[in-house]
Amino acid sequence: MAGENLIKLKIDNVYKEYVGRKGKTVALNGVSLDIKENEFICVVGPSGCGKSTLLNIIAGLLEPTSGSVYLDGKKIEGTGVERGVVFQGYALFPWRTVLKNVMFGLEIKKVPKAQAEEIARKYIKAVGLEGFEHAYPKELSGGMRQRVAIARAYAVDPEVLLLDEPFGALDAQTRVQLQTELLNTWENDQKTCFFITHDVDEAIILAQRVIIMSARPGRIKKIVDIDIPYPRTQATKTDPRFLELKTEIWNEVYQEFLEVRK
């Protein structure tokens, strides 16, 4: 595939500190990472390791204290539609129907209404919510809401998709289903994905590379290549290689977890 090895996102020595009442807290300390075009990256690590901070910096919602992030070689300043975000709490607009939620970004882009609706319907169909176009978020289950959020992010056709523990609040069955759907979508319509999770199984099923972050201050501790070919399914979880990787990653994460508890 063309552009397979191009560097899409370059995270260059990012350092972030928060100044609070109790003084300085270093959230990220010298994080550097190159992410290739269309690569699927998962980030795992204990709570408070700064993984969400990193995602917010890439999204442009937070500014790093020092260091920079480059998209296609250009330094990121502020938010941009080429970087879509899916939040853990869905963040749907409750006064808008499913269709209107998905159309939001297109509305902002001033895409003509008929065309915007057509695009929105396409993605609503892709996430399996056909027939729910005129439902309000309050009428949907958690899994359906997150599907709307994914469709909404996809509708503006971003180059990079940033997902902040998107399935964290869902029950196990729904989570597995959404993982499969996300993988299918990614395989059909490739995008660079930066996916945060604390679920090691989820990380291995989805990612080409798993980034393990250390406890505060957040640093990249280890990068693990997931050499299991796609298409991956739930059956992959019984693959011996899967179990090996799971043990390796789990041990690393668990050490960090113990570190946090100390």
Added chain:
Amino acid sequence: MVKKKKGIVISDKVWLLISLCVALALWYGLSLGEKTSRSFPFIDQVVPAVGTMIDRGAFWKDIQSSLTCVSLGFGLGFITSLPIAFLMAWYMPIQKIIEPWINFVRNIPALGYAPLLVLTFGVGQKPAVILIWICTFMTMSITIYQGIKNIDTTIIKAARVLGANDFDIFIKIICPATVPFIITAVRLGLSAALTTLLAAESTGAQAGIGMRIRSLANSFDSPPMLMYIILLGIIGLLLVKVVDIIERKLTGWQEKI
């Protein structure tokens, strides 16, 4: 609708009727007591009081005068509280300067400072409208301000990453997200307007429900007095119903806990 185990279904309307009967029975009881009957003449005396007051040429004038005060005062309160609430939410210094004083004045009974208004604005409807304006403004600006402050910041972030600028966020996110709080503010504001009415009409009003209750009290004329008090309650209920209808139209999307 409440379902009983036996399968008897009692509709809300029937419950309302039962509740009305209980209240009437209580009222009747009070009207029999030697002392309580002075304050609570029964319905057979209170309803004809409407005719008496119409004959005296006061009834319609009172209603008209009070409704004018309430709607003008509330209207001014609404129009002014909206921009102030947004300004307080948007610019911290404005909030820091204004909010403590709103909270300070809000706790003083309106009857307390009504005479101050008379000194400046004279007697009549003008100070009454201004008093209601002040009270509704304070209640509504604080309610709307707190609502804007409580808007979920992740939906603002979600809009921003979808390309929305500050103007888009104000129009497409902040405004619709504030509607439920504005409706709550209207509800509280109308209730404030009605409860301030008596204080407002103590400023030498020529007519009005509040003024009339006061003057009837001076002549111990309890049937029309009780009639006017009940009338206030009915007006309040009707206003609440109107707000309910508006709320259902505008915020049907809201999640009910």
